[in-house]
Amino acid sequence: MKIAVAKENELGELRVAQVPDTVSRLVKQGFEVWVETGAGVGAGYDDAAYETAGAKIIADPALLWGETDIVLKVNPPAKRDGWSEIDWLKPGATLISFLNPLGDPALIQQLAQKQVTAFSIELIPRSTRAQSMDALSSQANIAGYKSVLLAAASLPRIFPMMTTAAGTIPPAKVLVLGAGVAGLQAIATARRLGAVVEAFDIRPTVKEEVQSVGAKFIEINLEEDTTAEGGYAKQVGSDTQELIRQGLSAYIAKADVVITTAQVPGKPAPLLITEETVAQMKPGSVIVDLAAETGGNCACSEAGKNVTYESVTIIGPINLPATVPINTSQMYAKNLLNLVKHLAKDGELQLDFDDGITSSACVTYGGEVRNERVKDALLVVSG
Numbered sequence: 001m002k003i004a005v006a007k008e009n010e011l012g013e014l015r016v017a018q019v020p021d022t023v024s025r026l027v028k029q030g031f032e033v034w035v036e037t038g039a040g041v042g043a044g045y046d047d048a049a050y051e052t053a054g055a056k057i058i059a060d061p062a063l064l065w066g067e068t069d070i071v072l073k074v075n076p077p078a079k080r081d082g083w084s085e086i087d088w089l090k091p092g093a094t095l096i097s098f099l100n101p102l103g104d105p106a107l108i109q110q111l112a113q114k115q116v117t118a119f120s121i122e123l124i125p126r127s128t129r130a131q132s133m134d135a136l137s138s139q140a141n142i143a144g145y146k147s148v149l150l151a152a153a154s155l156p157r158i159f160p161m162m163t164t165a166a167g168t169i170p171p172a173k174v175l176v177l178g179a180g181v182a183g184l185q186a187i188a189t190a191r192r193l194g195a196v197v198e199a200f201d202i203r204p205t206v207k208e209e210v211q212s213v214g215a216k217f218i219e220i221n222l223e224e225d226t227t228a229e230g231g232y233a234k235q236v237g238s239d240t241q242e243l244i245r246q247g248l249s250a251y252i253a254k255a256d257v258v259i260t261t262a263q264v265p266g267k268p269a270p271l272l273i274t275e276e277t278v279a280q281m282k283p284g285s286v287i288v289d290l291a292a293e294t295g296g297n298c299a300c301s302e303a304g305k306n307v308t309y310e311s312v313t314i315i316g317p318i319n320l321p322a323t324v325p326i327n328t329s330q331m332y333a334k335n336l337l338n339l340v341k342h343l344a345k346d347g348e349l350q351l352d353f354d355d356g357i358t359s360s361a362c363v364t365y366g367g368e369v370r371n372e373r374v375k376d377a378l379l380v381v382s383g
C-alpha cells in the first residue's frame with residue numbers, strides 16, 4: 001500500500017504529518033511512502049532527509065493524493081473556490097487527519113459521498129489503550145507549555161523569586177483554570193519558571209495530579225455532580241457556573257497571570273472570567289485564553305488577537321502547536337504511526353470495527369457517516 005504525506009497549505013501551519021524517522025518505520029512495516037515536495041520544510045526536514053528515510057518525493061499534489069491508498073495530514077483538506085483537496089482522493093482511499101468533524105460536518109459528508117474512509121484524530125478516545133495515538137493530547141500538551149511562555153513574555157515582571165543586592169523580588173502568581181492536558185503542562189511550565197501556581201478544575205479528582213506538578217488546588221464547593229461518564233467534565237448548569245465564577249474571582253484578582261484551558265468536549269467553552277473580574281486584576285496582568293477559539297473562558301478574549309482591557313492583556317492564541325513545529329510534528333508523526341500500525345497488518349489496512357479505537361476514530365466508511373454526533377450536527381446544518 002502507498003501512504004502519502006501531504007503538504008499543509010494553511011497560513012502559519014509549519015507542522016507535517018510524518019517526519020523522516022517515522023517514515024522509515026512505515027517503510028519497515030511494508031508501506032511505500034510518498035512525500036509531497038517541501039512537506040517537512042517548516043518543521044526542519046528537507047526532501048533529502050525523507051529520501052534517505054526511504055520515501056519517494058512527489059512534486060505534483062494531484063498525483064500524490066490521487067495515486068496513494070492512505071493520505072496523512074495535520075489539517076483538514078484545504079478548500080478553495082468550490083474546489084477541495086478531497087476532489088483528488090480516489091474512492092476507497094483512506095484519509096487520516098484532524099478533520100474538525102463537529103465544527104465542519106459538511107466536510108465529513110463530502111468525504112462519505114466520495115467513498116473515502118476517514119479517520120478523525122479528534123475522535124480517538126482519550127483512553128489508556130489509545131494514549132500512544134492521542135494527538136489531541138500530544139498537541140495540547142505543547143500548547144499548555146507555550147501558553148505560559150507567551151504570558152511570561154508579555155508580563156511586565158519576572159516569574160521567579162530573586163534575591164539580589166538590589167533587593168528581593170517575590171515570585172509571580174500564576175493561576176491555571178482547567179487542569180486537563182494543557183492545564184497540567186501549563187502548571188508544570190510555570191513552576192519550572194519559578195512562579196507560585198494555583199489551579200482549579202471542575203473535576204475534584206484532578207486535585208492529586210495538580211498537586212503532583214507543584215500547584216495548590218483551589219476547592220469550590222459545588223452541589224452539582226460535575227463528572228460525566230468516562231471521567232470527563234460535564235457541562236454544568238448556569239447556577240453552578242455562576243458559583244464557580246464567584247468562587248474564582250478573588251483568586252483571579254490576586255494573580256499576575258491566568259492561563260485558562262477549561263473545556264467540555266464538543267461544547268462551547270465555559271465562561272469563567274467576566275469583564276468585571278478582569279477589571280479587578282492588577283494593571284499589567286496577563287490572561288492567556290487557550291479556549292479563545294471555542295468561545296473563550298474569558299469574556300474579553302478574541303481568537304487570534306491580543307486585547308487590552310482595563311490595563312490587562314488578554315491573549316487568545318490560535319494554533320500554538322504550529323509555533324513549535326519540530327516537536328509537535330515529531331509527536332504527531334508518532335501518534336499517526338501508532339494509529340496506522342493499529343489499523344494495519346503486513347502493510348495492508350485491516351479494519352476491525354469491534355475494536356473501540358478503530359470504531360471511534362473512523363468517521364466515514366462505505367459511503368456512510370459513522371459517528372452519531374456528526375450525523376446530528378449534519379441535521380442541524382441542513383435545518
Ligand code: NAD
Nearest residue numbers: 140143178179180181182202233262263270290291319320
Ligand atoms: P482537556 O479536556 O484535557 O482539559 C480541559 C479541562 O477543563 C478538564 O480537566 C475539565 O475538567 C476542565 N473543565 C471543564 N469545565 C470546566 C469549568 N467550568 N471550570 C473549570 N474547569 C473546567 O482539554 P485540553 O486538551 O487540555 O485543551 C484545553 C483547551 O485548550 C481546549 O479549549 C482546547 O481547544 C484548547 N487548545 C488550544 C490550543 C491553541 O493553540 N490555542 C491548542 C490545543 C488546545
